[in-house]
Amino acid sequence: MDTTLRDGEQTPGVSLTPEQKLEIATALSDIGVNVIEAGSAIASEGEREAIKLISEAGLPAECCTYSRARTGDIDLAVESGADSVHLVIPVSDLHIEKKMGKTRDEVFKMAMETTEYAKERELIVELSGEDASRADQDFLKGLFKAGVEHGADRLCFCDTVGLMTPERVKDYIPKLCFAPLSIHCHNDLGFALPNTVAALGAGASCAHVTVNGLGERAGNTSFEELVMSLEKLYDFRTGIQTEKLYKLSTLVSRLTRVPLATNKPIVGAMAFTHESGIHAHGLMKDSGTYEPMHPETVGRTRRIVLGKHSGSASVQAALTELGYKPNGKQLAEIVKRIKELGDSGIKVSDADVMAIADAVMLLECRPVLSMKQFTVVSGNTVIPTASVTMSVNGEEVTGASTGTGPVDAALKVLQQSVSVGGDITLEDYHVDAITGGTDAVVDVTVKLSRDGRVITSRGARTDIIEASVEAVLSGMNRLLRRENEDRSTDTD
Numbered sequence: 001m002d003t004t005l006r007d008g009e010q011t012p013g014v015s016l017t018p019e020q021k022l023e024i025a026t027a028l029s030d031i032g033v034n035v036i037e038a039g040s041a042i043a044s045e046g047e048r049e050a051i052k053l054i055s056e057a058g059l060p061a062e063c064c065t066y067s068r069a070r071t072g073d074i075d076l077a078v079e080s081g082a083d084s085v086h087l088v089i090p091v092s093d094l095h096i097e098k099k100m101g102k103t104r105d106e107v108f109k110m111a112m113e114t115t116e117y118a119k120e121r122e123l124i125v126e127l128s129g130e131d132a133s134r135a136d137q138d139f140l141k142g143l144f145k146a147g148v149e150h151g152a153d154r155l156c157f158c159d160t161v162g163l164m165t166p167e168r169v170k171d172y173i174p175k176l177c178f179a180p181l182s183i184h185c186h187n188d189l190g191f192a193l194p195n196t197v198a199a200l201g202a203g204a205s206c207a208h209v210t211v212n213g214l215g216e217r218a219g220n221t222s223f224e225e226l227v228m229s230l231e232k233l234y235d236f237r238t239g240i241q242t243e244k245l246y247k248l249s250t251l252v253s254r255l256t257r258v259p260l261a262t263n264k265p266i267v268g269a270m271a272f273t274h275e276s277g278i279h280a281h282g283l284m285k286d287s288g289t290y291e292p293m294h295p296e297t298v299g300r301t302r303r304i305v306l307g308k309h310s311g312s313a314s315v316q317a318a319l320t321e322l323g324y325k326p327n328g329k330q331l332a333e334i335v336k337r338i339k340e341l342g343d344s345g346i347k348v349s350d351a352d353v354m355a356i357a358d359a360v361m362l363l364e365c366r367p368v369l370s371m372k373q374f375t376v377v378s379g380n381t382v383i384p385t386a387s388v389t390m391s392v393n394g395e396e397v398t399g400a401s402t403g404t405g406p407v408d409a410a411l412k413v414l415q416q417s418v419s420v421g422g423d424i425t426l427e428d429y430h431v432d433a434i435t436g437g438t439d440a441v442v443d444v445t446v447k448l449s450r451d452g453r454v455i456t457s458r459g460a461r462t463d464i465i466e467a468s469v470e471a472v473l474s475g476m477n478r479l480l481r482r483e484n485e486d487r488s489t490d491t492d
């Protein structure tokens with residue numbers, strides 16, 4: 001039973017429209033879920049509309065609604081067209097006495113009467129013990145046994161605040177299977193998945209799950225984690241089309257506006273993403289070296305991202321994927337710059353890699369100019385001034401210039417110092433911070449022209465002045481190289 005639309009929607013702040021619920025229910029049914037708990041008919045008009053929409057959609061999955069042990073709730077379940085009720089009755093003394101202000105006998109009677117009431121209205125009844133993990137197990141056993149005698153089709157053991165252990169589950173569950181038994185676990189201590197697996201191993205035949213592990217507080221047993229654990233670790237065929245898991249997860253994340261933790265198993269952004277050079281190198285030889293399952297099994301693809309832990313194999317692979325064919329020297333420089341970015345605490349994005357590769361590979365095109373050093377002085381009491389020492393066709397050239405700001409000064413000194421460049425004009429200058437934040441990689445794009453020839457080039461560095469210098473130098477080199485190529489053509 002998937003309860004994303006009921007317990008999952010009880011995640012504080014989550015609220016779905018009837019249409020959104022139908023969209024999720026359709027995806028749940030399509031992936032192979034048997035029972036969909038669509039909501040709580042008692043909760044609101046919108047809930048009833050959603051349950052109605054889902055129950056009338058003709059989905060193969062059973063449409064269930066949460067119901068308290070109250071006839072009014074059951075009436076609304078009938079009105080909304082649900083096939084079944086998840087009929088919940090508190091069973092621990094804490095809940096019976098403190099929350100309900102009743103006795104065990106009174107809740108026992110409520111459970112029996114409402115079970116009969118629901119059965120008379122032809123609903124499938126899953127009689128559920130709330131806070132069953134803290135209940136007197138003999139009382140629970142008696143209530144479940146009698147519930148089945150009063151017509152309950154299924155039973156459910158709720159670990160309402162996530163206090164079970166797999167050991168206790170194995171002890172409790174076999175004694176309660178008077179009818180098909182469900183297990184409903186919460187993840188307050190991170191035990192929802194192991195407790196659910198233990199219950200299924202101990203005789204429970206149905207698991208309550210939510211997509212992305214949504215649900216009250218720390219959530220419920222995660223749908224995708226349970227399915228893949230059963231398939232992978234227990235070699236159990238769940239009947240779920242696992243290759244649709246990621247699509248379902250992203251749909252739910254988008255509609256509920258609950259982002260996924262990046263390290264969430266199966267569906268988190270990092271679940272099939274690798275940065276370490278040793279891992280990437282191993283994966284390229286055999287993906288089993290560092291992946292427990294093929295990403296395609298759950299509808300995902302592998303990603304190799306680059307950072308300070310990268311090695312040349314992964315950088316080469318990423319560049320090939322991005323359409324670059326660097327030579328050995330260029331590759332080494334790109335790896336070096338990627339590691340430099342990583343060392344400065346920066347997450348290296350694809351855009352960063354492209355910008356770096358563009359810059360490195362353009363700079364390597366038979367440079368006429370190369371920078372030996374540049375210095376920029378700036379502040380609120382000085383005129384921005386830049387000085388450079390460059391190699392121009394193998395000769396050392398130095399120069400200095402002022403400007404309206406440090407970037408302006410740096411670009412002016414480049415233009416003025418390169419006599420071989422002559423009247424190269426800076427037509428356009430554009431800055432993008434690729435990753436955001438003050439420590440981002442700055443991507444500078446410049447448009448340079450000379451004698452009617454216009455080219456654009458880029459520089460990418462964490463330092464805006466360095467990026468600007470790199471972009472202009474790269475552009476100048478391309479302009480001058482073309483000019484040389486033209487000259488040699490003329491000579492020929």
Ligand SMILES: CC(=O)SCCNC(=O)CCNC(=O)[C@H](O)C(C)(C)COP(=O)(O)OP(=O)(O)OC[C@H]1O[C@@H](n2cnc3c(N)ncnc32)[C@H](O)[C@@H]1OP(=O)(O)O
Pocket residue numbers: 007010040042043044066067068069070088089090099100130160216
């Ligand atoms: C562990 C779980 O996830 S349980 C499911 C939680 N889901 C929800 O709460 C669904 C959304 N809830 C709601 O919309 C509202 O709480 C409603 C419509 C159900 C009830 O609203 P109200 O009538 O204003 O009651 P309120 O929410 O203040 O208190 C809950 C009432 O339900 C009673 N109750 C709680 N659980 C049960 C139960 N399983 N069976 C019968 N009665 C119950 C409480 O004793 C209390 O009764 P009281 O008002 O007579 O004291």
Ligand SMILES: CC(=O)C(=O)O
Pocket residue numbers: 007088128129130131158159160161184186
């Ligand atoms: C019923 C339910 O959602 C619980 O006990 O957690």
